Amino acid sequence: MHKNKKCLNIICIASIIMHQIDLCKKRRQECSEVKEVYTMKTKIFIDGSEGTTGLRIHERFQGRDDIELLSIDPELRKDAQERKRLINASDITFLCLPDAAAREAVSFIENEHVTIIDPSTAHRTEAGWAYGFPELSKQHRQAIREGKRIAVPGCYATGFISLIYPLIQGGILPKDYPVSAFALSGYSGAGKKTIAAYESEERPEELASGREYALTQQHKHLKEMRKITGLDRTPLFSPIIDDYYSGMVVSVPLYADLLAAKADPESLLEYYAQYYAGEKFIKVSEKDDEVAASGFLAGNGLSGWDGLKVYVTGNEERIVVSAQFDNLGKGASGAAIQCLNILLGCDEAKGLNL
Numbered sequence: 001m002h003k004n005k006k007c008l009n010i011i012c013i014a015s016i017i018m019h020q021i022d023l024c025k026k027r028r029q030e031c032s033e034v035k036e037v038y039t040m041k042t043k044i045f046i047d048g049s050e051g052t053t054g055l056r057i058h059e060r061f062q063g064r065d066d067i068e069l070l071s072i073d074p075e076l077r078k079d080a081q082e083r084k085r086l087i088n089a090s091d092i093t094f095l096c097l098p099d100a101a102a103r104e105a106v107s108f109i110e111n112e113h114v115t116i117i118d119p120s121t122a123h124r125t126e127a128g129w130a131y132g133f134p135e136l137s138k139q140h141r142q143a144i145r146e147g148k149r150i151a152v153p154g155c156y157a158t159g160f161i162s163l164i165y166p167l168i169q170g171g172i173l174p175k176d177y178p179v180s181a182f183a184l185s186g187y188s189g190a191g192k193k194t195i196a197a198y199e200s201e202e203r204p205e206e207l208a209s210g211r212e213y214a215l216t217q218q219h220k221h222l223k224e225m226r227k228i229t230g231l232d233r234t235p236l237f238s239p240i241i242d243d244y245y246s247g248m249v250v251s252v253p254l255y256a257d258l259l260a261a262k263a264d265p266e267s268l269l270e271y272y273a274q275y276y277a278g279e280k281f282i283k284v285s286e287k288d289d290e291v292a293a294s295g296f297l298a299g300n301g302l303s304g305w306d307g308l309k310v311y312v313t314g315n316e317e318r319i320v321v322s323a324q325f326d327n328l329g330k331g332a333s334g335a336a337i338q339c340l341n342i343l344l345g346c347d348e349a350k351g352l353n354l
Contacts, residue, residue, distance in 0.1 A: 041065075041068040043068050043089065043091045043092070044070065044093070044094070045069075045086045046058060046069070046093075047086070047095050048101070049072070051096050051191070051192065052188060052195070053328075053332045053333050057333045060333060060334075060352065061351065084110075087105060087111075088110050089111075091113070094118075095117070098120065099120050101120075102118055103122050114148075116149050116150065117336055117339055117343075118150065119333070119335075119336050121220050121221070121224075122151075123149065124152075124153065124157075125223050125228075128149055129150065129151045130144050131153065132150050132152045132335055133158065134339075135162070135276060135279045135281060141342065144343065153331075155248060155327040155331030156183050156221045156250055156331075158250075158308070158325065158331050159250025159322075159331070160225045161229055162310065162323045163322070163323055164229045165229050166276075167271075168229055170261075170275070171260055171261060173254070174258075174260045175231055176231075177231070178233065179252060180235060180236035181237050181238070181251065182238045182251055183237070183248065183250040184249050184299040185239060185242070186244045186246040186303070187241055188246045188327065189241075189246075189332070190241060211241050211242070212240050213240070213241060217234075246303045246329075247301060247324075247325075248325055248326065249301075249324045251297075251321070251323075252321050253314075254314075254319045255319075256316060256317055265313060265314055265315070266287055266312075268312045269312045272284045280307070281306065281308060282308050282309075283309045283310070284309070284310045285309060285310065285311045285312070289311070297311060297322060302324050302329075305329060305353055306326065306334035307329070308325035309323070310322070334353075
């Protein structure tokens with residue numbers, strides 16, 4: 001009887017020990033699963049990774065430990081089935097493609113969890129697509145944060161909208177104002193073929209000077225320039241491509257007496273500073289800014305920087321508002337990465353140069 005009781009005690013103790021071991025194993029497994037969740041990387045696919053924007057986006061991912069890049073075999077980069085497979089295997093896909101190919105890529109989506117960030121022109125004015133310019137308003141930033149389809153603004157449109165949207169929202173510029181704009185850009189924004197032409201040793205002499213283009217007033221950015229700002233009519237727009245790699249200035253001249261509210265350069269500088277207060281990607285020049293005071297605003301002045309700077313020059317009768325930035329930065333890949341960072345809930349400037 002004594003021996004049986006002793007055996008029962010031993011069995012009970014062994015059972016308790018085994019139960020504790022099982023609990024420890026279970027907790028260890030749960031901790032491992034939690035750790036795996038917290039260390040899971042966002043799967044990114046760049047459809048069109050060989051283009052100028054795609055290459056720059058890829059470069060900006062170097063050193064990031066929060067993403068996993070899905071790569072496509074170079075020989076299959078135009079293969080529809082392989083692109084479709086990778087798009088649906090990703091969490092987020094960037095469409096660095098011509099417009100038709102970008103629309104085709106969206107048609108490939110079968111996985112409802114895939115988010116698209118599209119730097120092409122294809123979807124910027126389409127219903128259901130968030131416009132990727134978070135500084136314009138709280139609503140724009142929220143739409144990006146919660147969106148599954150995000151269209152990155154065009155380079156010229158970025159400069160134009162950064163200037164005109166706040167003025168219309170503030171009741172300073174009437175929606176029916178006959179807006180005109182001119183712009184200067186480096187050649188990198190025109191794509192790989194144009195880059196090769198400008199950098200060729202046998203290039204024609206005309207490439208050594210600035211060249212005005214879009215002479216028929218049909219530039220592809222005009223549609224979003226009008227829609228996003230809310231202008232009643234399409235603006236007149238004269239862009240110039242010049243013999244330097246990157247950087248851009250977009251300028252809009254305004255007659256003070258045609259504005260809906262009294263304004264001069266100083267008051268507009270103050271207004272822009274208030275409108276963009278707290279935005280790390282947009283800076284507003286000071287009244288005595290050295291660049292403006294020099295009498296020159298260089299197209300490549302902010303090349304390599306991922307923000308945008310607003311200038312207001314002129315006088316009490318005729319005012320010029322200008323945006324200076326990098327067409328490959330805030331005007332393309334930098335803006336795309338900023339949208340990604342908003343989606344991921346991390347610092348908007350992560351991986352960018354500010």
